[in-house]
Amino acid sequence: MILLNSKKRLITLLIVLVCGIIIFFLGLGTTGLVDETPPLFAAAARAMSESGDWITPKVNGMFRFDKPPLIYWLMGFFYSLPKNEIWDSYGTLSARLPSALGSLFLMLMIGDTLFCWPQKSDRQFLTPIVASLGFALSPLIIIWSRTAVSDALLTGTLGISLLLFWRRMASENNDQCISAWVFLGFAILTKGPVAFVLALLTITSFLFSQKNWKTLLCKINPKKGFLITILISVPWYLLELVKEGKPFWDNFFGYHNFQRYTSVVNNHAEPFWFFLYIMILASLPFTPFLFHGIFKAFEDFLKSSKQSCNVAETLYIYSLCWLISVLIFFSLSATKLPSYWLPAIPAAAILITNSFINLKNSSKSYLFLWNFNILIFFGVTMAFFFSNNWLSSINDPEMPNLASELISSGIIFKAKLFFSLFTLLAIILFSLKSRNILLYLQILLLIGQSSLMPPIRKLADTSRQLPLRNISKLILDIRERRETLAMIGIRKPSLHFYSRQIVFYEPSTEEGLINLSDRLNTDRRENYEDQPDYEYKSLLVVIDEYSSGRHQWSKINHQKLGKFGIYNLWRIQKSDLNNYSKFLENSGYKSDWKNRKVEKF
Numbered sequence: 001m002i003l004l005n006s007k008k009r010l011i012t013l014l015i016v017l018v019c020g021i022i023i024f025f026l027g028l029g030t031t032g033l034v035d036e037t038p039p040l041f042a043a044a045a046r047a048m049s050e051s052g053d054w055i056t057p058k059v060n061g062m063f064r065f066d067k068p069p070l071i072y073w074l075m076g077f078f079y080s081l082p083k084n085e086i087w088d089s090y091g092t093l094s095a096r097l098p099s100a101l102g103s104l105f106l107m108l109m110i111g112d113t114l115f116c117w118p119q120k121s122d123r124q125f126l127t128p129i130v131a132s133l134g135f136a137l138s139p140l141i142i143i144w145s146r147t148a149v150s151d152a153l154l155t156g157t158l159g160i161s162l163l164l165f166w167r168r169m170a171s172e173n174n175d176q177c178i179s180a181w182v183f184l185g186f187a188i189l190t191k192g193p194v195a196f197v198l199a200l201l202t203i204t205s206f207l208f209s210q211k212n213w214k215t216l217l218c219k220i221n222p223k224k225g226f227l228i229t230i231l232i233s234v235p236w237y238l239l240e241l242v243k244e245g246k247p248f249w250d251n252f253f254g255y256h257n258f259q260r261y262t263s264v265v266n267n268h269a270e271p272f273w274f275f276l277y278i279m280i281l282a283s284l285p286f287t288p289f290l291f292h293g294i295f296k297a298f299e300d301f302l303k304s305s306k307q308s309c310n311v312a313e314t315l316y317i318y319s320l321c322w323l324i325s326v327l328i329f330f331s332l333s334a335t336k337l338p339s340y341w342l343p344a345i346p347a348a349a350i351l352i353t354n355s356f357i358n359l360k361n362s363s364k365s366y367l368f369l370w371n372f373n374i375l376i377f378f379g380v381t382m383a384f385f386f387s388n389n390w391l392s393s394i395n396d397p398e399m400p401n402l403a404s405e406l407i408s409s410g411i412i413f414k415a416k417l418f419f420s421l422f423t424l425l426a427i428i429l430f431s432l433k434s435r436n437i438l439l440y441l442q443i444l445l446l447i448g449q450s451s452l453m454p455p456i457r458k459l460a461d462t463s464r465q466l467p468l469r470n471i472s473k474l475i476l477d478i479r480e481r482r483e484t485l486a487m488i489g490i491r492k493p494s495l496h497f498y499s500r501q502i503v504f505y506e507p508s509t510e511e512g513l514i515n516l517s518d519r520l521n522t523d524r525r526e527n528y529e530d531q532p533d534y535e536y537k538s539l540l541v542v543i544d545e546y547s548s549g550r551h552q553w554s555k556i557n558h559q560k561l562g563k564f565g566i567y568n569l570w571r572i573q574k575s576d577l578n579n580y581s582k583f584l585e586n587s588g589y590k591s592d593w594k595n596r597k598v599e600k601f
Contacts, residue, residue, distance in 0.1 A: 008125060009115050016111040016132045019446060023136045024100040024145050027454050029093025031461035032469055038148035039493040040064060042095035045075030055239055060496045060503060061525025063244065065251040069236055070189040071150040074098035095148035102156025103145035107132045109160050110346060117170055117312050120357060126439050130356050133442040134349035140282045140338065141345055142449060150191050151339040157187040158195050159346040162202055162322060169216045170312040181225035185232025198343055201325035206318050209304050216311065270336035275327055278341045283348050285380065288372045293351035294320060316354045322347035356438050370430045377426050381419040387412050397546060398490065398566060399463040411455050418448045465494065467565030472498035474562045474569060475540055482533040485540045486516055489547030502527050508547035510584050515593040517581035520574060541570045556580055
């Protein structure tokens with residue numbers, strides 16, 4: 001029996017692994033970095049690798065204190081591997097691998113946990129696969145697990161930590177609970193104190209529901225464990241505080257943690273109920289099963305608070321505490337972003353399996369939920385059939401021909417065909433009263449996203465990022481004596497990443513022109529690779545076609561060197577820029593670049 005279970009466990013994890021590779025890794029490095037944030041992470045990591053300074057992240061010659069270093073260290077490790085420029089020609093595979101690996105390991109942990117601790121006498125071989133796919137096929141997970149930012153890595157490290165905490169409490173042996181605290185330390189090194197707060201809220205609320213909470217608390221060994229977490233996560237913060245002092249304290253703790261939570265940053269203001277809306281979107285197309293799973297888990301929560309229960313069967317209660325902790329914590333935050341919901345998605349996936357198990361024994365709920373879900377499938381299908389009505393409303397100045405390109409590429413037709421088949425199969429399986437309909441539809445969704453997402457990513461890359469890569473290549477080819485480089489109007493950090501140059505970013509306003517003139521004379525930044533010649537007579541300017549038509553820029557003498565997409569490359573003489581800047585200053589305009597926050601360009 002032990003050997004049989006071990007074989008089944010291995011097969012289950014292999015199936016989950018293959019599915020995870022398909023979702024997270026196929027074509028991971030075949031497109032460029034997507035502005036705005038990923039190039040900042042990638043540039044900081046590559047700078048660490050090439051400069052040898054693994055303590056302080058820097059981008060474009062400035063400190064980048066917005067996130068702790070684990071994400072940069074992992075990216076930098078891949079950038080440091082031999083022949084990186086050959087197997088990672090875009091520089092995107094190295095930057096995206098930490099996110100993909102974090103999601104893959106968490107996906108495996110979810111499957112393994114449900115296999116080793118089946119809930120409510122469920123012995124199904126399929127349930128762990130349903131839970132794993134419920135996590136990996138979340139629209140938010142599909143997007144962020146292939147994005148070079150820290151959110152997916154936080155979700156992976158924190159999610160693994162929380163599952164290890166529960167596994168220790170549910171286990172009958174006396175093994176030390178070290179690994180859970182280690183991963184919690186990694187989570188704090190990924191995105192800061194928020195990881196500890198979410199873990200504390202989840203575990204505390206779960207223990208509150210258990211009669212034997214003191215025994216469970218002792219099992220996770222909080223005194224020794226907390227010390228391990230501190231030893232892993234705190235040294236970098238102390239080193240950086242000693243090394244950089246007040247700028248680090250003000251920017252990391254003051255701005256990126258305290259101020260983000262207590263006030264609106266970068267216009268990311270949303271209503272209190274914002275994450276209820278995101279929760280619905282994040283679990284599509286199986287959201288009704290999430291709410292049914294939450295309802296059943298809440299019933300179990302009420303029962304467990306009144307009477308003792310087998311801890312090995314409390315995973316759904318634990319997941320409910322996990323999901324609600326994330327929901328409440330970020331709903332209270334003044335700044336709200338969809339990515340803040342990612343740490344709750346593993347819990348949501350487990351709660352979906354709660355519904356999957358309960359529905360097998362409840363014909364009334366089964367009929368209601370599947371009727372509701374089929375309506376969702378039908379609604380998505382109709383949205384693509386009437387795509388002409390909403391495609392025309394797309395107005396992206398960086399991709400002015402996106403709507404026509406979506407149609408001509410055949411992506412819309414493929415989406416119509418896929419979701420029509422998806423809805424039809426759901427109706428057929430429902431009529432046959434299949435017990436495993438959820439799994440079958442997940443498999444179809446896996447196949448569908450594997451065929452639809454690559455051309456969508458390629459189209460977006462060709463329209464949005466290829467012009468910036470091409471113009472960066474041109475800059476490297478025609479640059480004279482380390483000319484300084486500026487970007488006017490639309491700000492793209494990827495220009496710095498691809499050109500490997502210090503870039504002065506300014507708006508196309510009159511103040512922006514004065515700022516650029518002033519900064520070229522006073523703003524001296526060090527580049528780890530190629531220091532600009534600030535005294536050279538000319539500079540290179542990347543300017544979008546909307547900004548180039550503005551009066552103050554069109555009047556300056558310039559040499560046109562190339563055009564890619566909406567971006568033009570000019571060469572401007574510094575004397576011409578300085579003269580027009582003085583004219584604008586005499587007209588009442590003033591420089592304002594020194595008043596900006598250090599993390600902004």
